[in-house]
Amino acid sequence: MIKRHCLNEGLTQFVTYTTDNGIDEGFLILRTQPYLPLNDALKSLSLEYNNLLLRKEFTGFAPIYTRFFLSDVENQYQEVCRSDIYNNLSAGSVRMTGKEPLDSAKVSIVSHFLKTDKEHLSRIDNNYPNSLAFRGQNYGMYFYADCGSSESNDPGEQTAIILNKLEKSYSDIEGKKDLIRTWVSVRDIDNNYIPFVVKRKDFFELISMDRYYPASTGVEGRSWDPKRLVVLDALIYSGLDDDQIVKMEAVDNMPSTISYGVTFERGLKVEFGDRTHYHLSGTASIDINGKVIHIGDIHKQVEQALANFKALLNNSGLSFADLMYLVFYVRDAKCTEEIRNIADKILPADIPRVYVRSSICRPQWLMELDGIAIGKGNMQYNPFK
Known part of the structure; x- marks a missing residue:
C-alpha cells in the first residue's frame, strides 16, 4: 500500500x-x-x-x-x-x-x-567507502555512491577504472546478474558522453553481461572534485533468481537501446513475493527509430517523454499513480516553469517530482525524466525482507 x-x-x-x-x-x-x-x-x-x-x-x-x-x-x-x-x-x-x-x-x-534494524545494515569493505549493504532475511540491496576516479584525465579511462574497481568490490553478489540500476553523472556531457558509452559497453562485454543490462540514467553532473569527469552510483541486489528480473520495454514507442549501441535497459522490474520494484531509466523525447523528435520544442518534448514513460508503466500493468517519485533533468533552467505546467496537467497531483538543471546525453534533448515505482508482487517468490 x-x-x-x-x-x-x-x-x-x-x-x-x-x-x-x-x-x-x-x-x-x-x-x-x-x-x-x-x-x-x-x-x-x-x-x-x-x-x-x-x-x-x-x-x-x-x-x-x-x-x-x-x-x-x-x-x-x-x-x-x-x-x-x-x-x-x-x-x-x-x-x-x-x-x-x-x-x-x-x-x-x-x-x-x-x-x-541496524543489524541488517553495514558498510561494504571495498574500494568505495561511501557504500551501504542491507542484508535481510531473503534478499540484499547494495548501494554504491559517488564512485569516481581522478587517476586519468580521459572520461573513457575513468569509466573503465570505476567499473573495474566496482566489480572487484563485489563479495557475495554476482555483478553481471544482479546489477540493477546505475545513475551516471558526466561533466561536460556534450563532449564526454561517447567515451563513457564505449568503455561501459566494453566492460559489460568483458564480464559477459548479455541477458540484460541495468536500468540507467546518464546526464550532466559535476563532482566535488573537478578532475572527476564521470561519477557513478550503483544498486545491486542479492538473493534473486534469474526470472525475478524482467526487462521493461515499450516497443511501440521506443526501440531497444542496444539497437543504437548503448548498454542499458529502458527499465528493469524486480519481483518479490509482496511487491515489485520498477526501476525506470532516463526517458526523453525519442521515437520508435531511436531519433530525437520535436527538436527545439520544449512543450512537445515534455509531452513525448511523459508518453514514453507512461507506455513503460502501462506495459507492466502500472500507471503514474504507482510512482514513488520522479526527477526531471532540465537542460535550460528558463524552461522549468513551462515543464512544470505541462507535467502538472498530465501527472497526478500527489506524485513527488524534483526538478534539477542538467544537460542530457544528446544536445537536442531539452529534458529527461526518471523514477521508481512499486507495485504488487508475485506470490511464488519470497517477500522483500
Whole structure:
C-alpha cells in the first residue's frame, strides 16, 4: 500500500510502501524556500528532518541511499559535509552531485529509506567507502555512491577504472546478474558522453553481461572534485533468481537501446513475493527509430517523454499513480516553469517530482525524466525482507 505525506507547504514529501509480510520502504524529498543562503538552507532541511523523526509514520526508518542536488558542488561540498542533515543521512550511502535544484534553494534531497534494524545494515569493505549493504532475511540491496576516479584525465579511462574497481568490490553478489540500476553523472556531457558509452559497453562485454543490462540514467553532473569527469552510483541486489528480473520495454514507442549501441535497459522490474520494484531509466523525447523528435520544442518534448514513460508503466500493468517519485533533468533552467505546467496537467497531483538543471546525453534533448515505482508482487517468490 502506498501512502503519501505532504508537509511544510509541499516542500517535504514522504512516500511509503507497506505490506503485511515485508519490510516498509520510504522515499523522502526535502526542499527549502527559494533564495536561501546555503547555510540557512541546510539548517532548514535539518530542522524539517528532525521534525519528521518525531512523526509516527517516520519511526524506525533508516536512510540507505541519498542524493544531494547542489547548485555549486565544488564550493559547497565542505559546508554540506559539516551540516547536521548530512550527518543524519550519511548513515546510509550518500552522493553529492552538481545539478542545480530548480524547485528549491541551493540544495534539495532525494532519499530512499528502509524500516529495518541496524543489524541488517553495514558498510561494504571495498574500494568505495561511501557504500551501504542491507542484508535481510531473503534478499540484499547494495548501494554504491559517488564512485569516481581522478587517476586519468580521459572520461573513457575513468569509466573503465570505476567499473573495474566496482566489480572487484563485489563479495557475495554476482555483478553481471544482479546489477540493477546505475545513475551516471558526466561533466561536460556534450563532449564526454561517447567515451563513457564505449568503455561501459566494453566492460559489460568483458564480464559477459548479455541477458540484460541495468536500468540507467546518464546526464550532466559535476563532482566535488573537478578532475572527476564521470561519477557513478550503483544498486545491486542479492538473493534473486534469474526470472525475478524482467526487462521493461515499450516497443511501440521506443526501440531497444542496444539497437543504437548503448548498454542499458529502458527499465528493469524486480519481483518479490509482496511487491515489485520498477526501476525506470532516463526517458526523453525519442521515437520508435531511436531519433530525437520535436527538436527545439520544449512543450512537445515534455509531452513525448511523459508518453514514453507512461507506455513503460502501462506495459507492466502500472500507471503514474504507482510512482514513488520522479526527477526531471532540465537542460535550460528558463524552461522549468513551462515543464512544470505541462507535467502538472498530465501527472497526478500527489506524485513527488524534483526538478534539477542538467544537460542530457544528446544536445537536442531539452529534458529527461526518471523514477521508481512499486507495485504488487508475485506470490511464488519470497517477500522483500
